[in-house]
Amino acid sequence: MNAVEIEGLRVRYQDLEVLKGVDLDIPAKVCFAIMGPSGCGKSTLLKTMNRLIELNEGVKIEGEIRLFGESIFKVDVTRLRREVGMVFQHPNPFPHMSIYDNVAFAVKCNGIAKGKEIDRVVEWALKKAALWEEVKERLKNKANQLSGGQMQRLCIARALALKPKVLLMDEPTANLDPIAANKIEDLIQELKKEYTIVIVTHSPAQAARVAEYVAFLYMGRVIEVGEVNEIFERPKNELTEKYVTGRIG
Amino acid sequence: MDKFKIFLMPSVCTVFGIIILMLLVFTLNSIAVFKQEGFAIYTTNIWKASEVAEEEYYGILAAIYGTIYTSTIAILISLPISIGLAIFVSDLIPKKIREFFIIPIDVMAGLPTILYGIWGVFILVPSISGIIKFFYERLFFIPLFSYYNPTGFSYLSAGVLLAIMITPFATSLIRESYLAIPNIYREAVYSLGLTRYEATKILLSYIKPAIVAGLLLAFGRAVGETVAVSLVIGNAFNIHPSLFAPGYTISSLIANQFGNAFAYELMPSALFSAGLALFSIGLIVNFAGLIILKRWGYA
Numbered sequence: 001m002n003a004v005e006i007e008g009l010r011v012r013y014q015d016l017e018v019l020k021g022v023d024l025d026i027p028a029k030v031c032f033a034i035m036g037p038s039g040c041g042k043s044t045l046l047k048t049m050n051r052l053i054e055l056n057e058g059v060k061i062e063g064e065i066r067l068f069g070e071s072i073f074k075v076d077v078t079r080l081r082r083e084v085g086m087v088f089q090h091p092n093p094f095p096h097m098s099i100y101d102n103v104a105f106a107v108k109c110n111g112i113a114k115g116k117e118i119d120r121v122v123e124w125a126l127k128k129a130a131l132w133e134e135v136k137e138r139l140k141n142k143a144n145q146l147s148g149g150q151m152q153r154l155c156i157a158r159a160l161a162l163k164p165k166v167l168l169m170d171e172p173t174a175n176l177d178p179i180a181a182n183k184i185e186d187l188i189q190e191l192k193k194e195y196t197i198v199i200v201t202h203s204p205a206q207a208a209r210v211a212e213y214v215a216f217l218y219m220g221r222v223i224e225v226g227e228v229n230e231i232f233e234r235p236k237n238e239l240t241e242k243y244v245t246g247r248i249g
Numbered sequence: 250m251d252k253f254k255i256f257l258m259p260s261v262c263t264v265f266g267i268i269i270l271m272l273l274v275f276t277l278n279s280i281a282v283f284k285q286e287g288f289a290i291y292t293t294n295i296w297k298a299s300e301v302a303e304e305e306y307y308g309i310l311a312a313i314y315g316t317i318y319t320s321t322i323a324i325l326i327s328l329p330i331s332i333g334l335a336i337f338v339s340d341l342i343p344k345k346i347r348e349f350f351i352i353p354i355d356v357m358a359g360l361p362t363i364l365y366g367i368w369g370v371f372i373l374v375p376s377i378s379g380i381i382k383f384f385y386e387r388l389f390f391i392p393l394f395s396y397y398n399p400t401g402f403s404y405l406s407a408g409v410l411l412a413i414m415i416t417p418f419a420t421s422l423i424r425e426s427y428l429a430i431p432n433i434y435r436e437a438v439y440s441l442g443l444t445r446y447e448a449t450k451i452l453l454s455y456i457k458p459a460i461v462a463g464l465l466l467a468f469g470r471a472v473g474e475t476v477a478v479s480l481v482i483g484n485a486f487n488i489h490p491s492l493f494a495p496g497y498t499i500s501s502l503i504a505n506q507f508g509n510a511f512a513y514e515l516m517p518s519a520l521f522s523a524g525l526a527l528f529s530i531g532l533i534v535n536f537a538g539l540i541i542l543k544r545w546g547y548a
Contacts, residue, residue: 052440057344082442092433096455105451106441155437162442 001069003028003166003196004049009063011044013056018044020220021063026213028068031192033211033228034200037248041220042200043089046168049198050084051077068165082110085159086168090175091151093158095144099135102143102154103161110162121161129157130187149180156187160195167191169199173206185210204244208232216240275528278521282307285515290522296486298513307519311486313526315404315496319478320471322408322492327416327467332460334416335424336449351424358417366477369410374401374481377409381493392490399493402483407498410481411474415467422466426459427452458542465538472530475500499527 004026011019018041026032034042047053049065051072065072072080093102103122107113113121122139126132131153135146143154152172159167169188173181188197188210201207207214208228215225216239224231224240235241242248282290286306293308338350378401388394396403430452438448453460483495484505503520510516 050440052436055435055439078442078444080442081440086436086440088433088436088440090433092437094434094437094451094455096457106443109443109447110441158441 001028002026003068004198005064005066005069006045006049007064007066009045009048009065010061011041011048011053012060014058018220019048022217022220022222024215024222024225026196026198028196029192029194030212031188031197031199031210032213032215033207034198034215034217035202035204035207035243036217037243038202040217042202042217043170045217046086046170046198046200049166049168050081050086052081052086078110082162083164084166084168085162085164087152087155087159087170087172089171091148091155093143093146093151093154095142097143098140099143099146099154100139103158106158107161112162122157125157125161126154128160128191129153130183130190131157147180149176149183152176152180152184153187156184156191160191164195166196166198169197171200171202174202204232204246216243218243272528275521275525278518279525281518282515282522290519291526294486294488298509298516300513302514305513305515307515309499309502309519309523309526311488312497312499312502312523313530314488315407315482316472316498316500316527316530318404318496319407319411319482319498320468322404323411323415323471324464324468326409326412327419328464330412331416331419331423331463331467332453334420335427336453338420338424339427340445340449354417354420358421362414362474362477365410365414366480369406369477369481373410374406377401377403377406381405385493393492396489396491396493399491400483400495402481402495403491403493404482404496405492407478407482407496408492410477411471414474414477415470418470419463419467422463423456423460426456426463430455461538461541465534468534469531472498472527472534473500475504479504499523499530503527 002025004024006022006024006026009019009022010017022041022045034045036042044053048061049067049072053059053061054077061073067075067080067083072084093099097105100122103125104118107118107121123132123136126135131150134150135141135154138145143151146154156167156172173184176184185206188199191197192210192212199207199210211228213226214228214231216223216231216237218239224235224237231240232244235244239248286293286308290308291313292310293306294310295306295308297304297306299305334354338347338354342350378399381399381401381403384394385396385399434455435448435452438451443451478498479501482498482501484497484501485495487494487496489496503523506516507520510520
């Protein structure tokens with residue numbers, strides 16, 4: 001079964017139609033990259049998958065998105081967001097909370113674990129996010145003392161702690177230095193063995209490095225979608241070819 | 250020193266100069282009463298005006314007590330209401346009509362306080378005296394509710410009136426900082442499958458310093474409020490644990506007494522020393538706030 005199925009998705013902010021009919025099937029336990037130039041609607045597409053888009057006023061959604069066969073518009077939105085974790089472009093751990101609490105608070109609120117068990121979940125998540133060794137001595141320190149790359153891995157840990165089925169990543173390395181970005185990419189390679197990862201990127205090179213499947217989004221439409229080799233070696237569409245060779249973007 | 254710095258100096262000097270001069274004036278004028286009574290002016294509750302200077306005795310403990318008591322009541326009532334109102338205005342109503350809620354709140358914050366005072370005397374006190382009687386008749390054995398023959402002119406009336414006056418102000422401060430939370434944090438909390446209540450709690454903890462600051466500023470306003478309070482508090486030199494007892498506050502004491510103060514030798518000095526006490530309460534509250542913020546690692 002596909003992890004995510006998107007059918008005829010249209011998203012409109014007031015008068016501006018951002019997604020103009022998107023169809024996508026995202027298989028389970030792969031890394032699926034959505035690439036495209038700025039303003040093509042890729043972040044909107046991602047934020048529709050966990051309905052975070054609904055935080056904005058005046059958003060209209062048409063079409064269907066199914067998560068493992070179940071319509072996301074029919075399930076409770078808090079449950080949906082627990083099953084679909086998200087990592088953002090700007091590392092956004094809560095600066096006023098400790099490293100520990102940043103992971104623990106959502107675990108507590110969602111009833112994933114209680115009491116001593118929370119410690120175990122936090123440790124597990126931080127290990128999964130390859131951050132444990134760097135922070136285990138200072139879990140009580142404020143999260144704003146971490147570097148940008150560490151903050152981003154903390155955000156990944158925070159999302160993983162809820163045991164999501166799908167992990168959405170919205171240009172997770174856009175604001176990081178190359179070394180920190182590499183670490184995140186290595187982490188994606190590890191995580192995709194267990195999770196379905198949907199990553200949005202404006203860099204074709206990054207898509208080629210981390211993903212099995214790539215969709216090219218342009219002006220609110222999917223221009224081409226397929227396995228990573230096909231898209232990069234034998235693009236069927238002229239626009240895709242121009243984009244992957246760096247002529248538009 | 251460069252020219253720009255020199256250009257800015259007058260504003261800096263004016264503000265700091267005024268603060269220092271005020272403190273100086275209050276201190277110098279208090280000396281006379283300190284000489285006669287020492288620190289006892291702040292620790293006793295006697296107000297004895299006399300034609301003979303040796304028989305004059307002033308102790309303003311009741312007013313200090315009343316100031317802190319009424320302001321605390323006001324803060325306790327106002328805090329939950331203003332946080333609730335701030336969240337409602339920011340989160341639960343559409344952006345387009347938000348202004349229709351914000352403008353009346355801001356207008357309320359700026360209304361002349363005498364308007365609240367008149368309303369307090371004619372509406373609040375009579376209606377609150379019914380509530381007071383209800384509680385007194387049933388719960389008189391609890392010190393908080395025990396005061397023989399309560400009239401409605403009380404700490405409670407003053408506290409409620411102050412709460413009404415400072416709530417719009419506190420709401421504005423909390424609302425502005427709540428709306429200023431960067432969007433990336435809003436998205437973060439909601440992406441974690443939290444309910445609206447849980448998400449709001451996290452966001453509030455993010456602006457805790459602003460809430461504390463708002464609280465302190467509101468407390469400062471409550472402490473300094475004069476006319477409206479003196480209309481409803483009963484103006485009695487009284488120290489009583491009951492919410493229903495009449496009392497005094499420092500600012501209403503000064504406002505009520507200064508008219509006849511100059512007929513006596515020591516009373517002006519006593520009022521200046523009361524002003525000094527008000528000054529100190531303001532300073533203490535602000536320092537306390539700074540210490541709290543520091544302990545949380547914000548300042």
